[in-house]
Amino acid sequence: MKAWPYLLAATLILGGILHIVTVLAFPSFVMDRLVSGVEEQVGLGVVAHAPRATDESRTVVRPSPDLIYTICAFDVSEQALRISAPVPKDTYFSLSMFADNTDNFFVVNDRQLPKETVEVILVKNEDQVEGLGGAPIVVAPSARGVILFRTLIQSEDRFEELNANRLEATCEVM
Amino acid sequence: MVSGLLKILGVIVGALIIGLVSAWWAINSGLGSALQNGAWSTDPAIGSETASPYARAAVARAGLLALNKSETVYFTAVRDDTGEALSTKCSYRLNGKPLATRWWSITVYGADHYLIPNEANRYSQAMNTVTRDAENGFTISVNPGGSGANGIPTGFDGTGEGTPFSLTLRLYNPDEETYSNLESLSLPTIVKETCS
Numbered sequence: 001m002k003a004w005p006y007l008l009a010a011t012l013i014l015g016g017i018l019h020i021v022t023v024l025a026f027p028s029f030v031m032d033r034l035v036s037g038v039e040e041q042v043g044l045g046v047v048a049h050a051p052r053a054t055d056e057s058r059t060v061v062r063p064s065p066d067l068i069y070t071i072c073a074f075d076v077s078e079q080a081l082r083i084s085a086p087v088p089k090d091t092y093f094s095l096s097m098f099a100d101n102t103d104n105f106f107v108v109n110d111r112q113l114p115k116e117t118v119e120v121i122l123v124k125n126e127d128q129v130e131g132l133g134g135a136p137i138v139v140a141p142s143a144r145g146v147i148l149f150r151t152l153i154q155s156e157d158r159f160e161e162l163n164a165n166r167l168e169a170t171c172e173v174m
Numbered sequence: 175m176v177s178g179l180l181k182i183l184g185v186i187v188g189a190l191i192i193g194l195v196s197a198w199w200a201i202n203s204g205l206g207s208a209l210q211n212g213a214w215s216t217d218p219a220i221g222s223e224t225a226s227p228y229a230r231a232a233v234a235r236a237g238l239l240a241l242n243k244s245e246t247v248y249f250t251a252v253r254d255d256t257g258e259a260l261s262t263k264c265s266y267r268l269n270g271k272p273l274a275t276r277w278w279s280i281t282v283y284g285a286d287h288y289l290i291p292n293e294a295n296r297y298s299q300a301m302n303t304v305t306r307d308a309e310n311g312f313t314i315s316v317n318p319g320g321s322g323a324n325g326i327p328t329g330f331d332g333t334g335e336g337t338p339f340s341l342t343l344r345l346y347n348p349d350e351e352t353y354s355n356l357e358s359l360s361l362p363t364i365v366k367e368t369c370s
Contacts, residue, residue: 007181011188018193023231026201030234054289060238061287062342065297066279092277092346096241102233104221104242148239152277154302
């Protein structure tokens with residue numbers, strides 16, 4: 001009996017399984033590298049203010065040179081996180097959150113924010129919510145992930161003002 | 175015995191090559207495999223919980239931390255209107271009409287998905303930077319030096335064959351009608367003019 005058809009079939013089936021595992025694992029692998037990278041530089045639950053994107057920027061692919069970014073990597077498996085930032089006037093601003101599989105599970109922008117400051121509390125489980133009254137609660141689908149503040153540089157002469165504004169964003173482990 | 179081990183080794187090596195190469199090809203096939211509009215492509219599921227495993231992998235490779243479509247729509251172009259791959263050695267003219275969105279920008283990226291070094295340190299044009307015509311439309315010139323109307327440099331220095339590049343069109347806070355009709359939006363045309 002010839003063995004090669006069985007060997008070919010085994011190769012294709014194993015290759016197919018490897019293909020699926022690689023595609024499924026890749027987003028989490030990349031996000032984990034990002035979270036770990038931020039953790040090494042500033043720690044978890046701490047904001048890091050990225051300089052304006054240039055051709056030397058290599059932290060995240062396809063950065064926008066028209067925005068300034070502040071990032072906060074989180075791990076809410078044990079403790080909740082309080083996030084706050086002043087909302088700049090007359091320009092685009094958003095606070096967004098990303099799970100460990102790249103999903104954008106929460107986003108709010110300046111037009112949806114009635115106050116001059118945005119404040120939310122991020123938790124992993126509903127049972128962490130008790131005693132955390134006050135700010136709106138967001139439940140993360142994964143313990144680890146990334147929070148990103150985007151501010152549009154609406155005009156170059158507002159850069160200093162907008163940059164100073166975003167430096168006031170905070171992430172605080174509760 | 176040795177023959178059997180060699181066969182098993184052959185199966186494992188073959189499976190590794192097939193699995194990893196095909197997965198890498200799928201991941202690099204781009205963000206925009208789901209929807210095409212002229213030279214531009216996008217995937218409406220970017221950033222959402224309904225994204226397919228392939229869309230998530232493509233986002234991780236070439237669009238990490240992308241927002242969902244009601245917040246921002248990301249269109250990518252790797253070819254011009256005739257289907258030819260964009261090259262840094264060529265000059266292109268983009269003609270666009272007003273877009274129903276709060277803010278938009280067009281950014282040039284190298285084949286490595288990062289901004290391209292250029293003497294002007296200019297990487298994009300946006301709604302708040304372009305000069306417009308009488309009908310509120312705009313022309314953007316994408317060429318090695320970034321010359322011409324609303325120019326963006328591709329950084330090609332005249333040596334070698336040039337390299338592939340891509341364009342990203344971002345639509346921030348698009349109107350609902352915009353993000354609900356991504357196939358029929360009137361997006362900028364991309365016309366090749368000359369190549370060095």
